[in-house]
Amino acid sequence: MFRGHSISRRLTLMNMAVSASALLLACAAFFAYDLYTFRANLERNRSIQAQIIGANTNAALAFDDATSAESTLSVLRASPNILAAAVYTPDGKLFAAYNRPGVVDSGPPPPIPAGEMQVVSMGISEMKLARLIVLDGKPTGIVYIRSDLLELQGRFLSYAGIVGLVLVASLLAAWLISSLSRQTISKPIVQLAGLANRVSREKNYGIRASQAAEQGEIATLIRSFNEMLEQIQQRDAALGKARDELERRVEQRTAQLAAANQELEAFSYSVSHDLRAPLRHIDGFSAVLSQKYGPTLDPAAQQYLGRIREGAKHMGHLIDDLLNMARIGRQEAIMKPTDTRTVVNVVIDALKPEYEGRHIDWRIKTLPTVECDSGLIKVVFANLLSNAVKYSRRKENATIEVGHFMEAGMPVIYVRDNGAGFEQTYADKLFGVFQRLHRTEDFEGTGVGLATVRRIIEKHGGRIWAQGKVDDGATFFFTLKPSGPGEVNHA
Amino acid sequence: MLNEAIEILYVEDDPADIELTLLSFQEAGLTNSLHIARDGVEALDFLLCRGPHAARDFHAPRLVLLDLKLPKVSGLEVLQAIRSDPRTKTIPVVVLTSSREQRDLIDSYKLGVNSYIQKPVDFEQFNQTIRQMGLYWLVVNKVPES
Numbered sequence: 001m002f003r004g005h006s007i008s009r010r011l012t013l014m015n016m017a018v019s020a021s022a023l024l025l026a027c028a029a030f031f032a033y034d035l036y037t038f039r040a041n042l043e044r045n046r047s048i049q050a051q052i053i054g055a056n057t058n059a060a061l062a063f064d065d066a067t068s069a070e071s072t073l074s075v076l077r078a079s080p081n082i083l084a085a086a087v088y089t090p091d092g093k094l095f096a097a098y099n100r101p102g103v104v105d106s107g108p109p110p111p112i113p114a115g116e117m118q119v120v121s122m123g124i125s126e127m128k129l130a131r132l133i134v135l136d137g138k139p140t141g142i143v144y145i146r147s148d149l150l151e152l153q154g155r156f157l158s159y160a161g162i163v164g165l166v167l168v169a170s171l172l173a174a175w176l177i178s179s180l181s182r183q184t185i186s187k188p189i190v191q192l193a194g195l196a197n198r199v200s201r202e203k204n205y206g207i208r209a210s211q212a213a214e215q216g217e218i219a220t221l222i223r224s225f226n227e228m229l230e231q232i233q234q235r236d237a238a239l240g241k242a243r244d245e246l247e248r249r250v251e252q253r254t255a256q257l258a259a260a261n262q263e264l265e266a267f268s269y270s271v272s273h274d275l276r277a278p279l280r281h282i283d284g285f286s287a288v289l290s291q292k293y294g295p296t297l298d299p300a301a302q303q304y305l306g307r308i309r310e311g312a313k314h315m316g317h318l319i320d321d322l323l324n325m326a327r328i329g330r331q332e333a334i335m336k337p338t339d340t341r342t343v344v345n346v347v348i349d350a351l352k353p354e355y356e357g358r359h360i361d362w363r364i365k366t367l368p369t370v371e372c373d374s375g376l377i378k379v380v381f382a383n384l385l386s387n388a389v390k391y392s393r394r395k396e397n398a399t400i401e402v403g404h405f406m407e408a409g410m411p412v413i414y415v416r417d418n419g420a421g422f423e424q425t426y427a428d429k430l431f432g433v434f435q436r437l438h439r440t441e442d443f444e445g446t447g448v449g450l451a452t453v454r455r456i457i458e459k460h461g462g463r464i465w466a467q468g469k470v471d472d473g474a475t476f477f478f479t480l481k482p483s484g485p486g487e488v489n490h491a
Numbered sequence: 492m493l494n495e496a497i498e499i500l501y502v503e504d505d506p507a508d509i510e511l512t513l514l515s516f517q518e519a520g521l522t523n524s525l526h527i528a529r530d531g532v533e534a535l536d537f538l539l540c541r542g543p544h545a546a547r548d549f550h551a552p553r554l555v556l557l558d559l560k561l562p563k564v565s566g567l568e569v570l571q572a573i574r575s576d577p578r579t580k581t582i583p584v585v586v587l588t589s590s591r592e593q594r595d596l597i598d599s600y601k602l603g604v605n606s607y608i609q610k611p612v613d614f615e616q617f618n619q620t621i622r623q624m625g626l627y628w629l630v631v632n633k634v635p636e637s
Contacts, residue, residue: 272589273588273590273592274589277507277508279612281508284614286614287614288614315612316613323592327593
């Protein structure tokens with residue numbers, strides 16, 4: 001009921017409905033009772049009138065004097081509600097009659113049931129009453145009176161008027177009372193609703209509802225609302241503080257990181273420029289010495305010069321590799337779908353000078369398209385394939401296999417050779433910087449390549465591991481993210 | 492000496508590098524006349540006939556060999572100055588340096604370098620590089636008449 005209206009309007013309407021219905025019920029009950037008693041009185045009055053007429057016309061009936069009876073009946077003229085009156089003989093013949101001017105005769109009276117003294121019939125606009133006239137226990141005639149109900153209707157109308165007036169007055173009163181109660185009931189609720197709206201709109205948790213003086217549910221509601229706002233305000237403040245602190249720390253760390261990065265870059269720039277020059281000089285002057293004064297030096301001195309030059313060149317490679325690794329570490333990976341088979345083909349082609357004159361059985365299986373930085377992945381394959389070429393060079397029939405398989409939805413790419421292999425116990429050490437499992441005189445190298453490879457794979461969110469056996473080859477596995485479901489480039 | 496047509500301006504601060512490079516030039520049979528500047532200021536003074544070279548008649552060398560890490564005025568600044576002066580704008584400049592930092596490469600090319608060579612540690616490779624470089628820029632390559 002009253003859905004969609006404001007609370008104060010609903011309260012007013014409810015008040016008015018309740019008072020109106022209570023008033024209407026009371027009036028209806030009162031009216032019904034009054035009508036009943038009024039009708040009973042009317043019936044009794046007519047009955048008494050009929051008895052009087054009966055008593056006064058007894059003699060006239062006995063002497064068959066209709067004129068006397070008519071004069072008795074004409075007395076009824078004084079009663080304005082009597083429409084007509086008549087006296088009938090016991091056998092139903094009209095003896096005497098009185099009709100108010102303008103009233104139409106309505107025929108004989110209704111029959112009186114045996115054993116009864118009178119019969120009453122109530123119509124909409126008139127009441128008919130027939131009564132036996134009795135003398136010494138014997139019926140001598142019948143009195144028939146018709147009277148209108150104007151009295152009753154008048155009473156009904158005045159009742160309706162009074163009820164209408166009272167109803168209007170009481171509705172007005174109910175409306176007034178509701179309006180007054182709005183101050184105490186609906187107004188605080190409406191204010192609270194407005195405040196809640198404002199709080200949620202302005203995100204201002206510092207606002208408070210004014211406390212009502214009274215006790216009760218509304219006061220509790222306002223208090224709870226204020227307490228809730230207080231809690232939200234506290235939490236908001238705590239959250240804001242935590243966020244500021246976090247931002248400050250992030251800023252601090254970012255600044256530290258930027259400084260460290262800058263330092264690292266400066267360091268690597270300096271290494272790139274300044275550390276290589278002395279090596280060039282060592283190698284250069286050793287070479288000149290060996291060329292110009294070679295004939296005067298004994299073989300041991302020549303050999304030492306060779307060692308000096310080898311050392312300088314190795315140091316040069318170390319510096320290059322380290323700088324390379326540092327550069328890759330700083331570089332941001334730009335991910336895009338890359339066909340690894342194309343990368344492998346390019347790398348194998350570029351490695352040609354490293355395996356010139358050798359027979360290598362290249363087994364390139366199906367390779368996936370993966371989400372990666374193609375430049376960095378090329379470095380991965382260049383290192384792994386160059387290693388495979390290097391460590392298989394003592395084999396008559398070198399075999400290098402590149403392929404992949406799926407594991408838990410991730411492509412695992414592998415590079416396998418049948419070369420020198422390694423001891424599985426030390427497999428983890430392969431990926432450390434400057435970690436080598438072979439002597440430099442057996443297989444040259446700086447121990448930076450696989451560390452760089454691991455760094456790239458980890459940058460891609462992948463994993464790298466190795467399996468090997470001494471003199472029975474090595475296999476390197478790494479995972480990369482697939483670029484799409486089942487996108488495999490078939491060989 | 493003052494008005495002799497200089498064919499190569501070699502800008503390098505490290506005496507050891509100068510000695511080795513000159514040995515390589517000899518080895519490669521490059522006998523072109525060469526002037527050495529030991530820092531950026533000297534290089535620009537010579538090129539633009541300023542300071543101690545104010546009396547020199549301007550004559551553009553056929554090639555400038557430029558190190559990047561130089562005292563006073565850096566190699567990149569020298570390159571920028573060469574490219575901003577209408578007289579030296581078209582001289583081929585080859586950067587000859589230890590570094591192959593991306594930053595140096597990008598900056599050099601942005602400033603209009605003609606070639607960028609990283610000096611190899613291996614002396615034989617160094618000789619070969621100098622020979623190829625000299626042959627290309629002094630024999631094969633053509634420059635507009637000054």
